[in-house]
Amino acid sequence: MDLVNHLSDRLLFAVPKKGRLYEKCLSLLQGSDIQFRRSNRLDISLCTNLPIALIFLPAADIPTFVGEGRCALGITGVDQVEESGVDVELGMDLLFGRCKLQIQVPENGKFKEPKELIGKTIVTSFVNLTKKYFAELEGVSVQDMKTKVKFVGGSVEASCALGVGDAIADLVESGETMRAAGLCAIDTVIDTSAHLIVSKDQTNSELVELIKSRIEGVLAAQKYVLCNYNAPRSNLPGLLQLTPGRRAATVSPLEDDDWVAVSAMVEKKNIANIMDGLKNQNASDILTFEIANCRV
Template sequence: MDLVAHLEDRLLFAVPKKGRLYEQCLALLKGCDIQFRRNNRLDIAISTNLPIALVFLPAADIPRFVGEGRVSLGITGVDQVAESLMDVDCPIDLNFGACKLQVQVPEMGPYTDPKQLIGKNIVTSFTSLTAEYFRKLEGKANGEPLDTKIKFVGGSVEAACALGVADAIVDLVESGETMRAAGLKPIDTLLHTSAHLIQSKNPSHPEIVDMIKSRLNGVLAAKKFVLCNYNAPRDKLEDLLKITPGRRAATVSPLDDDEWVAVSSMIEQKKMATIMDSLQTTGATDILVLSISNCRV
């Protein structure tokens, strides 16, 4: 971290430098109004509007830099956090990059149960998690040698069985298409993972950390929710509010007509159509749904 020794006055924020999380991280930073210009030949970018320096690192390295304390915040998968064995906080699930860490075996092979793999050759990029998994299968205590042979491969793990170097693999699976194309099938799942904001136990600039977390929660809420406005007969209001209770409570405003009120409530975007149908059936009129570009909740 000598490159950032002169950045003592800035909070260091690590983000993946490439791969499946990179583009979504950039969109998230934009939504939080963290402005910066990145030179593609450099792995550090200075924010132009906040006392922050972005450090672009491999996703697998981010937990270590955050866990050792010099970098206060990072974005990476919880799979990488678990694999690193670093003690960091994971305060916010960013709701992207969802996948599973699975045991995969040849589709036409003899293995249907993970216990059949004890003593076999396993190839993975996640040697710590895989060793922990097989330690439990074998009933071995920490420090005892495993019967199962676990080999590290940094990429193209799915090719290991076809090339004859593994009986099974442990790897991240998103849709499963890559594994099926390689002639593999899952027989167990070690963990479910997604991208998280991770935080040092002793971050610098705690006030900036709190601000970033607040902004991230606002961006995530704006993606998850929409604002539903409608007019409601007073005698149906109780039933209508059961449909749109809001995050804490709906906003109810009087109208010129004493028998009607206006209601405004945040609803989940994925349930929008069903909620609108229910509102109309229950007696609401003039139902409008508005997108939320950003918010604080």
């Protein structure tokens, strides 16, 4: 099929083709019912149920494609957006791919503070962010700074041991890679997480809003459970303080006038404590349900 000729009337949505964000993006697309089949080795997939084409790109290239208006939407890390310096709208924090770009030095080496690295060589995949950081540290423009910033495309953590640089600027999530390489962080350049990014030139706001609303629904379904219980009417004010719901709890009458049924969305991470509190205030038949999907 001549794919390119099928793109003109579709919204182009750039998603990472591999790496740390890939699996989470696929499950977000699945939860949003954006259906597609990805053919082997092909980086463009036409959606079968919406006028969208998914463009699979390296996470680092997505800001450029969206920033230049070639793709209306994209998913990538804020670190990549800041590194590219493009003007895109940060549409939504997707709450995964959370990590920090940090300045790291050999653990038992001579450098303890960022200022001691002025004039030294820093190795990174984030050349622009690292230059900006050191230019600010030196109090000069990027052109006039003394610190040298060297690009490598991956395995940045090996650079100090191999003598390629004095320090590195690299992403840290659990800290395992850094510790295994005998490095420690002495400062954070930027905190990052995956975001939905939106082109300022996009022309299909209706479809963009539909996709945003579906993704918001997937995120809310991950964050909340539905909690149902029966409550003595007299205890309702105290019980509703525990389960106020996202907007408000649903309270329905029961055959027994002294009791009501309550249904509310509750944050998953608090559910055990909330159920204990409901029980202490004489609620009964307390049930919680996973939310498969929702619109919020």
